[in-house]
Amino acid sequence: MIKITKFGGSSVADAGQFKKVKRIIESDDARRFVVVSAAGKRNSGDNKITDLLYLVDAHRTYHVDCTPLLDDIKQRFVDIATELKLSYPMAEKFDEFAAGIQTHSTEYIVSRGEYFTAQLMSEYLGFPFADAADYVRFHHDGTLDMERSCERIHDLVVREGCFVLPGFYGATSEGDVKLFSRGGGDISGSIVARALNADLYENWTDVSGFLTADPRIVPRPRAIRRITFDEMHELSYMGASVLHEEAIFPVREANIPIAILNTNHPEERGTIIQERVEPEEGDPVITGIAGKKDFLTVHVSKTKMSNSVGVLSAALNIFERYGVSVEHVPTGIDSFGIVVNGADVKDKIYAIVADIQHEIKPDEVKVIDELALISVVGRNMSNRPGTSGRLFDELGKKGVNIRLITQSSQEINIIFGVNNADFERTIRVVYDAFLDETE
Numbered sequence: 082m083i084k085i086t087k088f089g090g091s092s093v094a095d096a097g098q099f100k101k102v103k104r105i106i107e108s109d110d111a112r113r114f115v116v117v118s119a120a121g122k123r124n125s126g127d128n129k130i131t132d133l134l135y136l137v138d139a140h141r142t143y144h145v146d147c148t149p150l151l152d153d154i155k156q157r158f159v160d161i162a163t164e165l166k167l168s169y170p171m172a173e174k175f176d177e178f179a180a181g182i183q184t185h186s187t188e189y190i191v192s193r194g195e196y197f198t199a200q201l202m203s204e205y206l207g208f209p210f211a212d213a214a215d216y217v218r219f220h221h222d223g224t225l226d227m228e229r230s231c232e233r234i235h236d237l238v239v240r241e242g243c244f245v246l247p248g249f250y251g252a253t254s255e256g257d258v259k260l261f262s263r264g265g266g267d268i269s270g271s272i273v274a275r276a277l278n279a280d281l282y283e284n285w286t287d288v289s290g291f292l293t294a295d296p297r298i299v300p301r302p303r304a305i306r307r308i309t310f311d312e313m314h315e316l317s318y319m320g321a322s323v324l325h326e327e328a329i330f331p332v333r334e335a336n337i338p339i340a341i342l343n344t345n346h347p348e349e350r351g352t353i354i355q356e357r358v359e360p361e362e363g364d365p366v367i368t369g370i371a372g373k374k375d376f377l378t379v380h381v382s383k384t385k386m387s388n389s390v391g392v393l394s395a396a397l398n399i400f401e402r403y404g405v406s407v408e409h410v411p412t413g414i415d416s417f418g419i420v421v422n423g424a425d426v427k428d429k430i431y432a433i434v435a436d437i438q439h440e441i442k443p444d445e446v447k448v449i450d451e452l453a454l455i456s457v458v459g460r461n462m463s464n465r466p467g468t469s470g471r472l473f474d475e476l477g478k479k480g481v482n483i484r485l486i487t488q489s490s491q492e493i494n495i496i497f498g499v500n501n502a503d504f505e506r507t508i509r510v511v512y513d514a515f516l517d518e519t520e
């Protein structure tokens with residue numbers, strides 16, 4: 082059994098968190114491959130080391146003295162090393178790095194957060210350190226070289242049998258450090274899981290799994306126990322996220338499940354994400370709810386549109402011309418709406434409407450803004466009649482005005498629009514109706 086364990090920034094924020102990581106690793110022999118983020122926030126007012134390093138880079142670019150910032154970062158690492166009585170010459174190594182600050186690339190500077198965190202973790206766990214620059218390989222165009230990375234990580238395992246690898250970066254074949262996008266330690270963990278064909282990719286964070294709803298809207302929402310990759314993609318797209326989107330692909334292709342677990346509460350079950358979830362007695366109909374505010378819809382009506390060809394595509398072309406991505410297109414017989422993200426059309430909406438008027442000659446074109454979209458996601462809705470009936474019945478009873486409805490033919494979600502002002506209340510109504518009662 083092989084489990085890849087990836088620990089996020091809050092899981093390695095200080096010596097106390099390092100101790101929790103060690104307990105987790107030592108409690109299961111299958112946990113021999115560890116990927117870490119840079120030490121993150123110790124409390125809500127704290128800074129992530131990665132953010133501080135970006136700040137260091139900005140300071141040096143504008144020739145502003147960054148010594149106090151470097152001292153702060155160094156102290157964070159030295160505190161961990163001292164409290165855990167590690168022999169790694171932390172202060173010395175950091176000084177070496179700081180002395181060359183003007184010559185390093187931005188990516189190299191920022192990657193040192195993960196690098197030093199992993200150095201300390203490697204000694205603390207007694208596992209060899211594996212520099213991601215030697216194992217995670219990028220092409221020159223900045224894209225990941227999955228094949229080479231997998232080969233190298235595989236060879237490393239054959240040689241070492243266990244390791245701690247810093248997440249978030251890798252290097253080109255010339256040795257130039259390259260970063261993934263923010264939160265990319267999740268991608269590194271996923272690549273290692275894929276390279277070793279792991280049985281499970283454990284992603285340790287500070288939440289007990291993927292939540293059924295946003296905790297800022299629903300008090301103490303329960304965690305989702307089991308979710309498919311497709312469902313998670315739907316929820317993430319609509320704003321719910323604990324995992325970097327791109328971390329899904331390497332493991333998904335290899336059919337490796339991901340577990341989202343809580344370093345501060347390892348006894349909790351967390352969430353398992355996998356390709357297919359076998360139905361179980363008592364499964365909830367709805368897996369989760371997510372949503373976003375500030376969409377707008379451009380409503381176009383034109384008599385006899387249903388008998389003419391090309392009206393909808395002409396309208397969509399206009400949006401494409403302005404580089405605006407279209408979210409949904411609910412259609413009627415002689416009308417349709419084009420739903421877009423409000424921020425994407427902020428400065429263009431008048432020009433778009435003028436083009437629609439000019440090119441399509443509609444009877445009416447209206448812009449309706451302040452629209453919030455809510456996505457109710459659940460694999461168990463498909464082929465089960467009655468869910469949307471119950472959903473809209475509940476919303477009707479609570480006086481929520483629905484402004485649009487769409488459902489994909491895959492039937493894993495129902496997306497509907499409400500006024501921005503009704504957004505939070507609507508999510509609570511759906512949660513109470515469908516998720517509050519489930520185990």
Ligand code: ASP
Pocket residue numbers: 089090118119129131132194248249262263264265266267
């Ligand atoms: N340390 C990086 C960040 O803060 C990557 C990660 O944590 O996954 O974005």
